[in-house]
Amino acid sequence: MSSSSRKLIWLDCDPGHDDAIAILLAVHCPRIQLLGVSSCHGNAPLSCTHLNVLRLLHAFGAPIDVHAHRGATKPLIRPVRADPEIHGEDGLGGVEGLPSLEDPALKERYHLDGRRSATDGMAKAVKNSYLNGQKVSIVSTGPMTNVAVFLTLHPELYEAIEEIVFMGGGVGLGNRGAVAEYNILCDPEAAQIVLDCAIKKTMIPLNVTHTCIFTKEIHKSLLAGVDGQPDDDSDPSSVSKAATPLRHMLSTIILYFASSYKSTFGFNDGPPLHDPLTIAYLCHPEIFKTKRYRVDVELAGTHTTGETVVDLWNYRKLSDDDWGTGKNCLVAESVDVAAFFDLLMDCVRMTDAVSPLNQ
Secondary structure (H helix, E strand, O other): OOHHHHEEEEEEEEOOHHHHHHHHHHHOOOOOOEEEEEEEOOOOOOOHHHHHHHHHHHHOOOOOOOOOEOOOOOOOOOOOOOOOOOOOOOOOOOOOOOOOOOOHHHHHHHHOOOEEEHHHHHHHHHHHHOOOOOOEEEEOOOOOOHHHHHHHHHHHHHHHHEEEEEEOOOOOOOOOOOOOOOOOOOOOOHHHHHHHOOOEEEEEEEEOOOOOOOOHHHHHHHHHHOOOOOOOOOOOHHOOOOOOOOHHHHHHHHHHHHHHHHHHHHOOOOOOOHHHHHHEEEEEHHHHEEEEEEEEEOOOOOOOOOOOEOOOOOHHHOOOOOOOOOEEEEEEEEEHHHHHHHHHHHHHHHHHHHHHHHH
């Protein structure tokens, strides 16, 4: 597929185990051209999430012109959070095989990209792409602080943005509160700023991501690759060796995430893959069902701060004419789970061919 026919995207994230898989898809989905990645506070402190972006871009064989950009260290007005219970202290707990700063190639890239600003990087990528005749889709898989700051500083670039796709929120469902999802809860004011902008937006909520379970059968396929075969039909952790070092690294990501979700939330069949669904949506929107609603964020509720309030019954009688003041968001309601995992495994195969981990 030619570069001119691929969707241009900017990815803002806080890696995070499932963010890692989103980065893999963003680098290797054939219908996607990744312009840059920005890091944010969220699953771990920014010092960790930024380094994780660099480590993952390197491991996945990202093009050398796809840079990491350092973003917000904290929410707009609220105290900073982290989620070590789910992701470990550094955001990628349990991972094996990723390079450290002792790796010369990564060390050089870290020093170069450590000076790049998230907001400036987004603005430059969006402006230059628009001047070349293409709009950019912005993807958020963490707190939306960077995106909100960018939109506030650069309203002149709204027309150059195709869409904003974010993993966050839930319809009557939360994971870090009764009805609050973690990404939104970390910076609810930023999320509301994004929802209020007059740009097309798509929300991938927990209701959908919780259907995409990385089961033991899928894990066995990940480990086996083309050549290898798992040793045990029941437990992927019993496999002595994955087909490639890359697949081993990905397996350790999944195993840690599975353990966290089992102990914290009672997910016994495997962990849900939240963040990669944003990239899958842009690559293959036809595998999703969506419906347009008014969505707002509860900012002051005693028990509901961070809730995404979805006007399911059009109680406010708003129109589809404006993405800011009207029905402001497409909300994903379902996904073809098998099609999603087919896409993921295809992208893992492509990553295997270029990953420095396999060399």
